[in-house]
């Protein structure tokens with residue numbers, strides 16, 4: 001039975017005061033009967049503070065990105081060790097904004113995925129197609145390529161699949177991110193099921209157990225329908241995770 005994961009990606013938003021108020025707002029409305037995991041991914045500079053703020057609650061903290069490098073002369077980069085040192089448990093890799101704005105290739109994302117695991121962090125591998133790719137009917141080719149790169153990073157396919165299974169996948173159609181246009185529950189479920197089917201052809205255990213989150217304009221008003229789909233195991237939420245009441249409403253739906 002896969003556990004639901006509701007993850008907030010705060011992107012490059014917030015300051016000390018707003019993050020304090022957001023975390024306290026979320027914390028104060030948590031219900032201990034909820035079965036889902038709740039994760040927040042602040043900007044890296046606020047990871048430390050967020051970890052302090054969530055203490056005493058079940059909320060987990062993740063980074064939004066990490067370096068594929070171990071350490072050294074890489075100005076501006078954040079290592080997996082640093083995130084883990086601060087108490088982060090998860091890290092996003094390959095978010096579409098990193099892929100498109102910072103030219104992160106599938107291969108680089110695979111390196112980051114592997115580095116995260118090596119450091120004891122759970123990587124959330126973001127995959128998804130652009131509108132053009134969807135219109136050209138290449139959605140699954142794109143998504144498979146993004147997943148294959150992670151598997152192929154390892155020496156053999158069996159090891160690669162096992163490593164993939166230690167992470168989380170977030171399907172985020174690029175055309176639905178920050179646009180207010182959500183994939184319909186059917187559109188999202190179709191891709192989630194196709195991802196699971198693709199993995200099942202290679203390893204049924206990984207396919208059954210891996211959490212596949214949906215991301216792209218998820219909010220309280222559409223979360224119920226999306227989360228009701230068989231293969232949607234949670235959400236990676238951007239804009240709606242910046243408001244405590246909205247985020248908590250999604251967590252409540254996920255229960």
Ligand SMILES: O=C[C@H](O)COP(=O)(O)O
Nearest residue numbers: 009177178216217238239
């Ligand atoms: O990481 C989150 C996704 O990019 C979704 O963002 P959004 O909920 O603002 O569309």
